[in-house]
Amino acid sequence: xxxxxxxxxxxxxxxxxxxxxxxxxxxxxxxxxxxxxxxxxxxxxxxxxxxxxxxxxxxxxxxxxxxxxxxxxxxxxxxxx
Numbered sequence: 001x002x003x004x005x006x007x008x009x010x011x012x013x014x015x016x017x018x019x020x021x022x023x024x025x026x027x028x029x030x031x032x033x034x035x036x037x038x039x040x041x042x043x044x045x046x047x048x049x050x051x052x053x054x055x056x057x058x059x060x061x062x063x064x065x066x067x068x069x070x071x072x073x074x075x076x077x078x079x080x081x
Contacts, residue, residue: 004028012070021070025055034059036066 010022021036030046032055039060044052059066 009066009069009073011073011075012067019067021066023059023066036063039063 005025005027008024008026010024013020018037022033022042023036024031024033025047027047030051032044032047032052033042034040034056035042036059039056041052041056047055
């Protein structure tokens with residue numbers, strides 16, 4: 001895995017009684033998306049099994065930080081950039 005991997009975090013949204021956040025990782029032409037709180041892989045395009053396992057471990061271990069980032073996203077501010 002490259003040191004240039006990027007992570008994008010979605011807005012915090014509510015589905016039923018769950019707070020849901022999507023996390024996408026990109027590295028060149030590769031991408032993977034996970035959903036929290038389940039920490040499940042939603043899509044994968046190009047990352048190998050070991051890379052996906054590393055990304056999944058990261059998502060599991062950083063849930064609190066990911067939720068903090070998602071809560072701080074201001075969609076109006078992001079749109080205006």
